[in-house]
Amino acid sequence: MDKIDLDHTQPLNRHRILQAVRLHGPLARVDLGGIIALSPASISSITGELMRDGLIREVPGNDAGRGRGRPKVMIELTPTAACMIAVKLSINRIEVTLGDFAGGIGPVQARALNTLELTSHGLIEALIEMIEGCIAAIPADFGPLTGIGLAVQGLVHSHETLVWSPALAVRNINIAAPVARHFNLPVIAMNDADCIALSIRHRPELQAVENLAVVMLGTGIGMGLILGGRLHSASSGAGAEFGHTKYQIDGPLCHCGRRGCIESFVGDYALYRDARSMLDLPNTDALHPSEEQMQALVDLAESGHPVATSLFQQAGRALGYGLSNLIALIGPDLVLITGSGVRGYQQMETEMRRSLDEALVDTLLAQTEIRSYPWDEDLTLRGIVLQVLAGGKIS
Amino acid sequence: MDKIDLDHTQPLNRHRILQAVRLHGPLARVDLGGIIALSPASISSITGELMRDGLIREVPGNDAGRGRGRPKVMIELTPTAACMIAVKLSINRIEVTLGDFAGGIGPVQARALNTLELTSHGLIEALIEMIEGCIAAIPADFGPLTGIGLAVQGLVHSHETLVWSPALAVRNINIAAPVARHFNLPVIAMNDADCIALSIRHRPELQAVENLAVVMLGTGIGMGLILGGRLHSASSGAGAEFGHTKYQIDGPLCHCGRRGCIESFVGDYALYRDARSMLDLPNTDALHPSEEQMQALVDLAESGHPVATSLFQQAGRALGYGLSNLIALIGPDLVLITGSGVRGYQQMETEMRRSLDEALVDTLLAQTEIRSYPWDEDLTLRGIVLQVLAGGKIS
DNA sequence: CGATTTCATTCAATTCATGAAATAAAAGGG
DNA sequence: CCCTTTTATTTCATGAATTGAATGAAATCG
Numbered sequence: 001m002d003k004i005d006l007d008h009t010q011p012l013n014r015h016r017i018l019q020a021v022r023l024h025g026p027l028a029r030v031d032l033g034g035i036i037a038l039s040p041a042s043i044s045s046i047t048g049e050l051m052r053d054g055l056i057r058e059v060p061g062n063d064a065g066r067g068r069g070r071p072k073v074m075i076e077l078t079p080t081a082a083c084m085i086a087v088k089l090s091i092n093r094i095e096v097t098l099g100d101f102a103g104g105i106g107p108v109q110a111r112a113l114n115t116l117e118l119t120s121h122g123l124i125e126a127l128i129e130m131i132e133g134c135i136a137a138i139p140a141d142f143g144p145l146t147g148i149g150l151a152v153q154g155l156v157h158s159h160e161t162l163v164w165s166p167a168l169a170v171r172n173i174n175i176a177a178p179v180a181r182h183f184n185l186p187v188i189a190m191n192d193a194d195c196i197a198l199s200i201r202h203r204p205e206l207q208a209v210e211n212l213a214v215v216m217l218g219t220g221i222g223m224g225l226i227l228g229g230r231l232h233s234a235s236s237g238a239g240a241e242f243g244h245t246k247y248q249i250d251g252p253l254c255h256c257g258r259r260g261c262i263e264s265f266v267g268d269y270a271l272y273r274d275a276r277s278m279l280d281l282p283n284t285d286a287l288h289p290s291e292e293q294m295q296a297l298v299d300l301a302e303s304g305h306p307v308a309t310s311l312f313q314q315a316g317r318a319l320g321y322g323l324s325n326l327i328a329l330i331g332p333d334l335v336l337i338t339g340s341g342v343r344g345y346q347q348m349e350t351e352m353r354r355s356l357d358e359a360l361v362d363t364l365l366a367q368t369e370i371r372s373y374p375w376d377e378d379l380t381l382r383g384i385v386l387q388v389l390a391g392g393k394i395s
Numbered sequence: 396m397d398k399i400d401l402d403h404t405q406p407l408n409r410h411r412i413l414q415a416v417r418l419h420g421p422l423a424r425v426d427l428g429g430i431i432a433l434s435p436a437s438i439s440s441i442t443g444e445l446m447r448d449g450l451i452r453e454v455p456g457n458d459a460g461r462g463r464g465r466p467k468v469m470i471e472l473t474p475t476a477a478c479m480i481a482v483k484l485s486i487n488r489i490e491v492t493l494g495d496f497a498g499g500i501g502p503v504q505a506r507a508l509n510t511l512e513l514t515s516h517g518l519i520e521a522l523i524e525m526i527e528g529c530i531a532a533i534p535a536d537f538g539p540l541t542g543i544g545l546a547v548q549g550l551v552h553s554h555e556t557l558v559w560s561p562a563l564a565v566r567n568i569n570i571a572a573p574v575a576r577h578f579n580l581p582v583i584a585m586n587d588a589d590c591i592a593l594s595i596r597h598r599p600e601l602q603a604v605e606n607l608a609v610v611m612l613g614t615g616i617g618m619g620l621i622l623g624g625r626l627h628s629a630s631s632g633a634g635a636e637f638g639h640t641k642y643q644i645d646g647p648l649c650h651c652g653r654r655g656c657i658e659s660f661v662g663d664y665a666l667y668r669d670a671r672s673m674l675d676l677p678n679t680d681a682l683h684p685s686e687e688q689m690q691a692l693v694d695l696a697e698s699g700h701p702v703a704t705s706l707f708q709q710a711g712r713a714l715g716y717g718l719s720n721l722i723a724l725i726g727p728d729l730v731l732i733t734g735s736g737v738r739g740y741q742q743m744e745t746e747m748r749r750s751l752d753e754a755l756v757d758t759l760l761a762q763t764e765i766r767s768y769p770w771d772e773d774l775t776l777r778g779i780v781l782q783v784l785a786g787g788k789i790s
Numbered sequence: 791c792g793a794t795t796t797c798a799t800t801c802a803a804t805t806c807a808t809g810a811a812a813t814a815a816a817a818g819g820g
Numbered sequence: 821c822c823c824t825t826t827t828a829t830t831t832c833a834t835g836a837a838t839t840g841a842a843t844g845a846a847a848t849c850g
Contacts, residue, residue, distance in 0.1 A: 011837085012837095013837080013838085028797075028798095029797075029798065030798080038838080038839095039838065039839050040798070040799085041798095041799080041800085041801095041839055042839070043798090044798060044799055044800085045799085045800095045837085045838085046837095048799085067796080067847085067848080068795045068847070068848045069795040069796025069797065069846080069848075070795080070797040070798075070845060070846040070847050071797075071846070071847060072796085072797065073797080073798080155758060155759075163758060164758045211629050223724075225724075225725075227622050227623070228625060228627065230623060232622060232623065232725070234606050234725060234726030234727065234728065235606060235728055236726055236728065236762035236763075240724065240725075240726070241724070241726075242723070244755070244756070245719075245724060246716060247644075249642075249643070249716065249754075256756050257756060258754055258755065258756065259753075321644065324640075325641060325720050325724070328636040328637070329618075329620075329635065329636070329724055329725070330627070330629060330635075330724070331629030331635070331636075332629065333629065333630055333631065358653065358654075359644075359653055360639070360653065361639070361651050361652060361653065363550060363558060364636060364639070367629065367631035367632075368631070406805095406806090423828075424828075425827080425828060425829080433807080433808095434807065434809075435808095435828080435829070436807075436808055436809075436810095436829095436830080436831085437806080437807050437808070439830055439831085440806090440807085440830090440831095443830085462817085462826090463816070463817050463825075463826045463827065464815080464816060464825085464826040464827025465815040465816055465827050465828040466815070466816060466827085466828075467827085467829095468828075468829080
């Protein structure tokens with residue numbers, strides 16, 4: 001596997017075929033034709049090239065046996081055809097892993113460090129160091145390294161400038177260019193919530209959803225938006241700051257320095273802060289209650305403790321009102337609630353739906369489905385891998 | 396002009412060239428090449444066909460004379476190459492006009508009727524009757540009639556079903572299909588606010604704005620969204636109900652039956668209702684204060700009358716908070732405030748901006764420009780014409 | 791085993807965009 | 821007034837990409 005020609009992945013239909021195979025898993029050529037509206041002849045011709053280049057391969061394990069006629073030959077991406085580095089930067093933590101050509105990821109290497117004390121130079125150095133470690137560990141059977149993706153908390157501009165991040169004290173640093181120069185590879189930076197949204201929308205059953213909002217509950221409240229089938233990143237990289245839409249104009253002070261944000265009612269730190277003031281709970285780092293502390297709070301509510309219950313009800317109301325604004329403005333087909341904070345979703349749901357009924361006319365409400373989405377694994381790294389594979393361009 | 400071949404307007408680059416000429420006015424072939432990234436040879440070939448088909452023509456009035464070299468030959472669309480009917484349905488009023496191939500419109504014929512009393516059958520009949528009148532009046536030199544566009548107040552689904560409209564008592568009527576059957580023409584229905592947004596974004600100076608929100612103040616508050624350069628219509632047709640996002644959860648009752656909507660602070664009827672309760676104003680049809688009444692209210696505020704002034708200030712605050720949610724969620728590059736209600740914009744602006752400062756962190760706020768946009772003519776009909784020309788598909 | 795069905799490939803034909811070269815139409819300079 | 825320069829447009833041969841039609845391949849069914 002030496003002469004892989006990844007430069008010619010540009011021609012439109014080659015790329016579309018690769019994306020389709022990546023999305024819809026192992027797939028016969030006929031079905032490919034159906035998906036991207038191309039004649040069998042073209043499919044045959046292009047898959048022929050791709051196979052010669054080693055980018056795709058026929059699946060050994062034939063399954064769709066039943067039925068008459070010549071059996072389908074399933075094709076899939078060769079995971080090792082190429083690889084890329086995926087990096088996740090969050091508060092006090094950098095993670096890095098190897099992404100393969102099929103969109104999968106390898107083992108994650110993590111490093112704890114005090115990100116708030118980093119200079120912009122120090123940040124770049126830390127990133128480069130982690131990436132070099134990951135590159136050194138690339139198994140020998142992998143094809144060329146084609147790019148690097150950076151998933152970061154905060155506002156990203158033009159896929160390269162980190163305008164602002166809660167993880168950093170510095171602002172407006174171009175995190176893509178220096179890394180690109182150092183490795184001589186294309187580098188793309190993206191908001192972490194957008195990565196997660198991309199990753200979720202990648203699931204086959206969600207492919208048809210044109211307008212999707214993924215709301216992430218946790219310490220903060222984030223959102224990723226897929227609009228018209230494409231990731232919506234305002235050209236500024238701002239946007240999707242769902243957590244900072246308003247619930248009560250004169251409400252409590254939020255992280256962001258403003259008042260009454262949804263986040264200051266629904267975020268973990270808000271729930272724990274209020275719980276602590278009313279219950280007898282340990283006074284730890286108020287900004288980042290631990291998973292155990294939060295789970296304990298949920299358990300309390302589930303066991304019927306009135307104070308804990310009412311906290312989640314209040315959060316549910318705030319969330320419902322926030323969603324009502326989202327629905328009135330965008331009218332997504334589907335809203336998925338996920339993030340570590342879904343642990344409390346059942347406790348919030350009733351009040352959330354009551355708020356929605358209260359705030360929205362039926363005609364609007366009926367157009368949008370709202371449900372929770374399990375939070376098993378962190379989808380951020382998977383999302384940035386998909387973005388790099390999609391060719392940097394938002395698609 | 397008899398053998399116009401409009402069926403072959405589909406091939407991608409033909410269509411792109413026509414759209415580019417429509418957007419950027421009279422234009423030389425060289426410049427066209429620059430705009431849509433096509434070689435001079437291709438431009439020449441395609442414009443040749445289009446000219447032969449009579450869709451475009453060379454501009455007689457040559458202007459760009461100055462400079463060396465062969466002078467540019469400007470081309471423009473032949474307005475009479477084709478035409479379409481544009482219809483606007485609003486409360487108690489139907490308007491209809493002829494749209495030409497260049498995107499212009501002819502004289503508007505209007506008819507007043509009690510729309511709320513119409514059955515779905517009666518509505519269709521009224522529409523067809525108006526359209527027939529318009530068709531009968533098409534000047535002889537026009538090319539074929541290629542389609543019909545319906546701009547309606549309310550929620551439109553799949554470009555054909557009017558899910559709900561404030562103008563009607565009936566719901567869920569397919570207004571496109573029966574009209575299409577009757578005239579044997581493609582018919583497309585669209586929300587009126589979306590039409591206006593499309594129409595505004597059509598201006599040359601706004602072509603580059605990728606994410607644009609157009610907020611329309613008036614009796615009600617509407618919004619049209621251009622996201623990623625394309626009109627955002629939630630697949631449901633809901634969405635962009637900016638007027639019904641929330642300002643005060645327990646605020647006054649809105650038209651829509653819910654409480655605290657922006658519209659119930661900023662809408663004409665809200666301003667006039669509050670003004671009437673505090674000032675000595677005539678008690679007319681509370682739902683639809685007249686233009687004169689509203690202008691009088693603005694004049695009062697401009698002359699410094701404290702009660703009137705404070706009304707607009709309150710409206711400004713509500714508007715500001717509404718916009719802060721919009722910006723946090725979508726992060727548009729530009730927000731334009733327009734509609735008949737801009738007459739009071741100056742009175743609202745200070746408080747509006749104060750609210751924005753109060754509600755949003757600077758980093759977010761700095762990404763979005765907000766300004767007013769003059770409301771000279773009704774752009775709805777122009778918008779639906781553009782949509783029909785764009786081929787029905789949202790682009 | 792042959793008929794039928796479904797999947798995949800081959801090949802010639804067609805369409806479409808393009809680079810290079812030619813042509814067109816002006817200004818400027820002697 | 822003619823020749824050169826400059827810019828715009830067209831012509832033409834070439835090449836790339838997609839496709840319809842025909843063919844081949846691999847299974848099931850009776």
